[in-house]
Structures are given as structure tokens and as C-alpha cells.
Amino acid sequence: xxxxxxxxxxxxxxxxxxxxxxxxxxxxxxxxxxxxxxxxxxxxxxxxxxxxxxxxxxxxxxxxxxxxxxxxxxxxxxxxxxxxxxxxxxxxxxxxxxxxxxxxxxxxxxx
Numbered sequence: 001x002x003x004x005x006x007x008x009x010x011x012x013x014x015x016x017x018x019x020x021x022x023x024x025x026x027x028x029x030x031x032x033x034x035x036x037x038x039x040x041x042x043x044x045x046x047x048x049x050x051x052x053x054x055x056x057x058x059x060x061x062x063x064x065x066x067x068x069x070x071x072x073x074x075x076x077x078x079x080x081x082x083x084x085x086x087x088x089x090x091x092x093x094x095x096x097x098x099x100x101x102x103x104x105x106x107x108x109x110x111x
Contacts (some may be wrong), residue, residue, distance in 0.1 A: 010095035022083035
């Protein structure tokens, strides 16, 4: 059985420490019958959450961007990895936009 791994590199600095560590983990997983996809979030078009709560009614965000693809891949994936450096005791802005736009998964659970 192949494990579907979806990984997010969220550092604005390509090939920095977080992405290097992520690549090492993914390379180790490839040898363990895993299908690996890495998405470099700063190179994608993901708009910030509008806070409109339309996702609670529609079960999908109303914004049309690369998050449409990510949404479907999150549902399909067996394993999700998020790699982010820590900036000011929190995730990078690039990681935060991904987390914020994943609100649709929370609204599904609580509605």
C-alpha cells in the first residue's frame, strides 16, 4: 500500500533550514512506499481569508485560487506535513494563510 504524503514548505526563504529538514524527511519517506508531493506555499497564489464565513454555508471557500487544489489534496492525503520556521513566536505569514484558509474543515466539524 502506498501512503499519500502532502507536504507544505512555508518559509519565504527557499532552501532554508525548515525546507532542508522537510526535504530530508520526504526523501526518507519515499523509500518507504510513499507518494510524496511538496507544495512550496510562497510560490503559490493563495489569498488571505476574508472572514466572511461563507465556507460554513457552502462547505467550500468562495475565493478561487490555488487553495482549491490544496483543499482537494488535503482530503485525499493520508499524511500532511507543515514545515515552517518560527517568526516572533509563531508561524510565518505564508503558513498562517494556509491555516486560515483551511477554516472550511473546522466549519464542517462543528456545523
